[in-house]
Amino acid sequence: MDFPVDILSSMAQLVVFEDEAFVQFLPLLFWRTLFELRLGRTILLDRVSQWTGQPVTGVWTRDWMTKVAEQRCGAPANRPIRAGTVLINGRWVFTDPPSFPTTPTVGMIGNKVAYVVCDAALAQELSPEVMLDPSRRAEVLREVRDKPKVSGTLLAYPWDIVRGLPQTLADEWQRVDAAIDSELDPRICLTSRDRIHVGERAVIHPTAVLDATEGPVYLSHDVRIGAGAVLEGPLYVGPGSWIHPHTWIHGGNSIGPVCKVGGEITGCVIHGYTNKQHSGFLGHSYVGSWVNLGAGTSNSDLKNTYGHVRVPINGTDVDTGDAFFGAIIGDHVKTGINSSLATGAVLGFSAFAARAGFVPKYVPSFGWVSDTGIHAGKADRMLDTATKVMARRNIDMTDEEIELFLDLGTRVREVEAKA
Numbered sequence: 001m002d003f004p005v006d007i008l009s010s011m012a013q014l015v016v017f018e019d020e021a022f023v024q025f026l027p028l029l030f031w032r033t034l035f036e037l038r039l040g041r042t043i044l045l046d047r048v049s050q051w052t053g054q055p056v057t058g059v060w061t062r063d064w065m066t067k068v069a070e071q072r073c074g075a076p077a078n079r080p081i082r083a084g085t086v087l088i089n090g091r092w093v094f095t096d097p098p099s100f101p102t103t104p105t106v107g108m109i110g111n112k113v114a115y116v117v118c119d120a121a122l123a124q125e126l127s128p129e130v131m132l133d134p135s136r137r138a139e140v141l142r143e144v145r146d147k148p149k150v151s152g153t154l155l156a157y158p159w160d161i162v163r164g165l166p167q168t169l170a171d172e173w174q175r176v177d178a179a180i181d182s183e184l185d186p187r188i189c190l191t192s193r194d195r196i197h198v199g200e201r202a203v204i205h206p207t208a209v210l211d212a213t214e215g216p217v218y219l220s221h222d223v224r225i226g227a228g229a230v231l232e233g234p235l236y237v238g239p240g241s242w243i244h245p246h247t248w249i250h251g252g253n254s255i256g257p258v259c260k261v262g263g264e265i266t267g268c269v270i271h272g273y274t275n276k277q278h279s280g281f282l283g284h285s286y287v288g289s290w291v292n293l294g295a296g297t298s299n300s301d302l303k304n305t306y307g308h309v310r311v312p313i314n315g316t317d318v319d320t321g322d323a324f325f326g327a328i329i330g331d332h333v334k335t336g337i338n339s340s341l342a343t344g345a346v347l348g349f350s351a352f353a354a355r356a357g358f359v360p361k362y363v364p365s366f367g368w369v370s371d372t373g374i375h376a377g378k379a380d381r382m383l384d385t386a387t388k389v390m391a392r393r394n395i396d397m398t399d400e401e402i403e404l405f406l407d408l409g410t411r412v413r414e415v416e417a418k419a
Contacts, residue, residue, distance in 0.1 A: 012100075013085040016048055017060035017131045019113070021091060024157050026314055026416065027330035027365050028288055030349040030408050033061045033069050035090035038254055038269050039161055040168040041218065041236045044090055045073055051094045060087070060128035064407060067400040078128045083120040087131070089113060091155040093164075098150070106141050107150040114150050116141065157313070158286040158328050159320045161269060166215060166252035169234035173216040181221075195233065199223065205245070214251050244277050258393065267301070267324070271331070273393055284324045288331035288349075290389060299341035301326035311344040312362040314416045320344070330365065332386050349408060350382045365412040379409025 018034045025034060035045040048056055058076045061069045069077040081087070086100050092114045100107075100117050107115040118126065122140070130136045155161060173195065180198045185206035190196055192212035198204070199221035208225045210217050215234025219225075223237050226245030231237075235249060238256020243249065250266035259270055260277040268282055271289035276282055280293065283301035301324050303309060309325040310317040327345040335347075336354035347353065348365030355369050363369055368377040383405045387397050397405070 012054070013057045013081060014048065014052060014054055014088060015058040015060055015081055015085055016045060016056055016088050016090045017128065018062065018090055019137075020132055020134050021154075021156060022062070022132075023415065024313060024318075025155075027346065027348040027412075028158060028286065028328065030365060030412060030415075031288065031331040031404070033059065033065055033073065033090070035059065036072060037155075037158075037161065038271055039093065040165065040172050040254055044093075047094070048088055048090075051097050052088075053097070059090075060131055062132065063128070064404070064411060068398075068404050071398060071400060081118060081123045081126070083118060083123050085118045085123055087116040087118065087126065089115060089154060092152055093155060094152045096151050098152075101146070103146065104144050105146040105148065106144045108147050109150060109152060109154050112154050113137065113141070114152065114154065116144075157311075157318065157320070159284075159311070159322060159325050162267060162284055162286055162325065163322060165254060165267060165269065166234050169218075169236055169252065169254065170215050173218070173234075177216070177218060192233075199239070205229070220256065238272065242277070268326070273390075273395075283326045285326035285329060287327075287329045288333065290331055290386065291329055291333045292335070292389070293329075294335045294337040294339060296338035297335045297341070298339075299326045299345065300343040303343050309344040312346050315362055315364070332382070332389075334385075335359070349412060350377070350379075350386065350405075352377060352382070364416065366409060379406050 016035050022029050022034050036043050056075050058079055059069055059073050060078055066077045104119045104122055105117040106113055125140045130140055177197045178194050181200045182198050182202040184204055187206040188204055189209040195212035195216040196210055197218045199219055201221055202219055202223045204225040205227040207227045209230045212233040217231055217233040218236045220239040222240045224242045226243060228245055229243050229247040231249045232251045234251055236254045240258040241256040242260045244262035247262045248264045252267040253265055255270045257272045260275045262277045263280045265282045267284040270287045273289050274287055274291040276293040278295035280296050280298040282299055306323055309320045309322055311320055325344055327341050329347045330349040332350040333347045334352045339353050340358045342358055342361045345361050347363045348367055351363045351367045353359045353369040355371055359369055366377040368375045390397055
């Protein structure tokens with residue numbers, strides 16, 4: 001990728017920030033920052049470095065995410081900035097490599113801020129709290145004269161990612177990606193081989209089908225594909241993920257890393273360490289990490305009326321504008337066998353659903369669903385389950401993550417109420 005020669009010098013600070021729209025991505029953002037959301041092969045944070053050609057030197061997020069953000073993002077969180085810093089909106093999806101002037105500038109997409117180039121005065125007045133408050137932010141930026149329109153889009157809801165996923169995966173493919181780095185049985189069906197990548201140490205059963213006719217198929221290293229599995233592009237499967245026998249993966253999915261999937265999947269983002277390894281359908285959904293969908297769990301992604309799907313964001317219905325959308329499933333969610341999810345369902349952070357038939361369309365974070373209704377679960381009890389699940393993958397929850405998990409036990413209600 002070529003980058004503009006007028007991009008800021010290597011001494012510039014690139015700080016990625018959250019704005020007030022983070023609430024529109026709940027419950028996915030109770031356990032992560034906005035820029036940790038997966039888009040195609042990577043998370044949004046990594047895309048900033050890829051498209052600018054420079055490392056991210058800091059992140060600005062909610063105060064209660066500071067400690068975990070520093071651990072996960074590999075950059076200082078919520079630190080003061082200096083003159084020359086470029087603040088980049090974490091939900092900005094680039095269509096062209098961005099270039100930034102060296103004088104105070106506010107790049108705009110519509111009436112929203114995509115980036116800010118700071119001088120000393122702006123650097124002193126701006127902070128994570130200001131960027132999260134539209135009124136305070138507008139007051140500080142009012143005197144900046146240079147406010148050019150810039151290319152790209154600002155994600156507004158999770159379905160923006162799901163809607164654009166097939167095109168994103170197709171656009172990410174480059175000719176150099178075409179490679180088979182593992183020993184494969186010659187009987188494996190490779191359709192459109194020039195758009196297939198198989199990473200190192202992959203194990204693929206000879207009866208599997210990799211079909212890149214409609215888009216590229218990118219399998220990272222240490223992936224395992226079972227007998228009779230059909231994988232259609234565009235598709236990304238992250239490191240260490242297992243695709244079980246007889247799985248049918250339609251085009252437009254981003255999976256992994258270290259996921260176990262089976263059944264039928266179409267048009268989904270699935271974050272790492274999630275299990276959907278049994279029969280059942282998952283369509284046009286955004287799924288967090290450390291989720292376990294019980295055997296037979298299925299969702300609907302199309303209304304019988306073929307009308308627009310409405311999704312209860314923080315309990316309030318929002319029109320997606322799309323006929324196809326399935327579910328938003330927060331981190332650490334568990335569903336029982338044969339659970340049925342309604343079109344546009346939302347399962348909050350660490351929600352448990354053990355109910356025959358349809359799960360309520362909106363399950364709040366820490367909600368415990370049974371045949372008697374929705375009950376408020378206890379954070380410490382659910383934390384115990386979460387740590388056991390992670391230990392099964394030889395991963396220990398950090399002290400900072402434990403603190404966040406317990407804090408969310410009370411904070412989620414406060415945040416959802418304000419949203």
